[in-house]
Structures are given as C-alpha cells and as structure tokens.
Amino acid sequence: MSNSEPKGDIALIGLAVMGQNLILNMNDHGYTVVAYNRTTSKVDDFLAKEAKGTKVIGAHSIEEMCKLLKKPKRVMMLVKAGQAVDDFIEQILPHLEKGDIIIDGGNSLFGDTVRRTKYLESKGILFIGTGVSGGEEGARRGPSIMPGGSPDAWNHVKAIFQDISAKVEDGTPCCDWVGEGGAGHYVKMVHNGIEYGDMQLICEAYDILHKGLGLSYDEMHKVFEEWNKGELDSYLIEITRDILNFKDTDGQPMVEKILDAAGQKGTGKWTVINSQELAMPVTLISEAVYARCVSALKEERVIASKAIKGPKPNISGKKEKLIQNIHDALYASKLVSYAQGYMLMQAAAKEYGWKLNYGGIALMWRGGCIIRSRFLGKIKEAFDRKKSLSNLLLDSYFKKEMKRSQKGWRNIVALAIKKGIPVPAMSTALSFFDSYRTERLPANLLQAQRDYFGAHTYERTDKPRGEFFHTNWTGRGGDVSSSTYNA
Secondary structure (H helix, E strand, O other): OOOOOOOEOEEEEOOOHHHHHHHHHHHHOOOOEEEEOOOOHHHHHHHHOOOOOOOOEEOOOHHHHHHOEOOOOEEEEOOOOOHHHHHHHHHHHHHOOOOOEEEEOOOOOHHHHHHHHHHHHOOOOEEEEEEEEOHHHHHHHOOEEEEEEOHHHHHHHHHHHHHHOOEOOOOOEOEOOOEEOOHHHHHHHHHHHHHHHHHHHHHHHHHHHHHHOOOOHHHHHHHHHHHOOOOOOEHHHHHHHHHHHOEOOOOOEHHHHOOOOOOOOOHHHHHHHHHHHOOOOOHHHHHHHHHHHHHOOHHHHHHHHHHOOOOOOOOOOOHHHHHHHHHHHHHHHHHHHHHHHHHHHHHHHHHHOOOOOHHHHHHHOOOOOOOOEOOHHHHHHHHHHOOOOOOHHHOHHHHHHHHHHHHHHHHHHHHHHHOOOOOHHHHHHHHHHHHHOOOOOOHHHHHHHHHHHHOOOEOOOOOOOOOOEOOOOOOOOOOOOOOOOOO
C-alpha cells in the first residue's frame, strides 16, 4: 500500500502534551491516527520517540494529512483557543468535502463554537466543539469528553470518543452528546469554573489547618488522606494529599517553597462573565477567580502585611472537632458551588435553546476530569429522582447533607473571620445559602432607593407581580418614571 492511500481513522493537529497523549490513547484503542503539527519537526520527533512502534502516521502538511484520511474525514485540533483555531479551519477547508468533520478539542469560548458551527455548516462541513478534561494523565488513560456542535457529526465520532474516554464503575463512558452549537464547550467552561471553586475551597481549608490550627505538613497530609476516604473522595483531594506529603531535595515541604501568586487561563473568568450576562449568582466561582487576582498582588501584599495589622490567626479548641468543622465547611461550600454551576447551565439551556441532560453531565464528570469525585454520583441520582429539579439544594439528599454540615460550616467561617484568615469562597457560599433560603431579603429597600434617585419603579407586595409603581419621595418629583433602565 502506498503511503498516500487513505488509512487514517482520524487526524489530530497539535502535538503538545494533550495532543500527544490523546493520539497514544486512540492508538491503544485500535485507531490509526494521522499526526500533524505546525512545526513539522515535532511530528518527526514524536514518531521517533513517544509514538515509536505504534500505528501513528506522520503528516508534514495539511494537504498530506487530509489525503491520508478515510471518508468522512475527521480532523481534530488541539491548539490554542482563539485566532489559531480559525486559521487552521481556513487551512483545512480546501481539502475537505461535504459531510467531513472538523473537531475543536481546545478550551474555546462557547460563543466562538456557535459561530464556527454555523459557518462550517453553511459550507456543508460538520463541526464539533468538545471539552476535554483530565490533564496529561486523563488524556493518556481516559479523559472526560463533552462534545457539542453539529448533531449529524456525533455518530461519526461517537465510537472513538467513547472508547478513549474514562469509564465509571459500571463501564459507562464519561462522554456523551451534550447538545447543539456551543453546548459542549459551555459545559466544559462551567466544569472549569467549578474546578476554580473546588481548588480555592481546598486552599482555604489548608490555610485554616496550617495557620489557624498550627498543623504540620505531615499532619495535614493525614487529614486529607482521611478526607479522601469519605464523602470528599475526589481527584483534587487526592492530589492535595500527595502534594502536602512531597518533600524538596532538602527534606522540606515542597509546597512551602512555591510562590503564592496564582495564574489562570481564562475559563473561570468566562464563567463569571457569562453568569452576569444570564443574571445567575455564581458567587463562589467569582470569588475563586478574584482570589487568584488578589494572590497576584504579591508585592503589594508584602507591603500591606507590614503596614496593616489584624488579629493573630491561631484558633484554640479541640483539634479533632475543629478539623471536622473544616471538613463540613469544605463539603457544604462544595455543594453550593455545584448547585450554582447547575443553576448557570439551566439558565444557559433556556437562553440558548439547548436540551441538556443534567444527570448525564454529572456522569460525564464522574471520571477522567479534574473535578471527578464520588459526590457527582449523588447529583446524577438527584436528577434521576426529579428531572425538572430547579436547584440541587432542594433535593432531599442535599437538604439532609446541608442540615448535617451547617453547624460546623458556620462555626469555622466565623472563627476564620474573627482570626483574620481569609475565606472568600467559604463565606460567600454561606452568604448565598442564607440568601437563597430567606423569604424576604432587604431588596425592598434597594428598590425604594432606585425609585428615589432614578424613578426606576417597584412592584408591591399587595399587588400582582408585573405591575410597577413610582412614589414622589421628595414632593418635588413629577409622575414620570424610568422605563429604559432595568439593571
């Protein structure tokens, strides 16, 4: 057989860490992958090293890559989000025919995926925008995959995606069709937002254990080891356990030597921006994003720490009981974070016309991805009990768990605030929880204020919803009210 005869099942562009590992994963499952990279020397290096002895075929141009593919041609990109994706689409297009498929497996903004789907469908080409989560290890051993875009493309990639994805205990793949247009990338964006929240909550728990309770790294390692055996069992708790136990060459804890200035790539920020556009109070993810922003002000914080004094952070009391309180605060805040993430996805489904399978999404996140945890099975069960569940906090299981955790949660947030230990994510989760369960909030006064200074009107408790009123608060105002401003 000549080298140019089509024998590739799928092509993959982008030989960075994720790309290489996904290719090897596909190869393990019996698929012939055509590998391409803009810097073509990377292709040769990959074939000579990591892909040596596999069925992977190297291509040195887009044209060659497309010629090596069976029909319908399936081309997957794992390149930097933004302009690079559009550039590659334009390079690939001349070499495709009607019914061929382009897949974007990067962290693209869902609005870009909506636009690309429409554009490519107008040219007879099918498009999939898919979230891939699990990092290096996940890509190699089985990631969580969240595809959306052109529905007609799904049957052509379903076998590959489900074969290479992670599996839950009963063998169900952590991959299923999410929905049309940008739905796949949207769900991945919310996944990453929840990931921001989870990580920040764990960091706050670590801070209280270390600064507040004075636990050593070995003691904290044991705490996280215990937590990972119970309801907090998850990938992020597991890696935190291992990180706390890791020593540098001099025998000192490695994490102590890492600068406390966090980076971010943007998906958490996108989640927060979109939550504001949809008027959904995703407060915990917002605080997690802002906590990273505060951490980046390292030099200013060093100056402020010497100039502004607060209380000493040491917390006294029975350590065992306090550790349990911290566990409960972490767990209850985590429940709130997921409840908010699901509120956002439900609002997005309504706004963008998607039919999202909420229990299925929890199942997709159950294995392979960064936020995989035991607790996601409980979310699946909640939507099995009630498909139209408006909020996870109203589910019988979650109500019971919140009731059980509430006392320890309140205690630890109060102690942390008293002792000057910042807990932005835990405290905002508690504030949201208290706001959500409050029948009457002080927004009546807020509406009065808006009406006073801007004649923005208000509704009345003694009149039906949808009727608006204005009061001449000063006696100097007229009867004209504002109808153009509703923020």
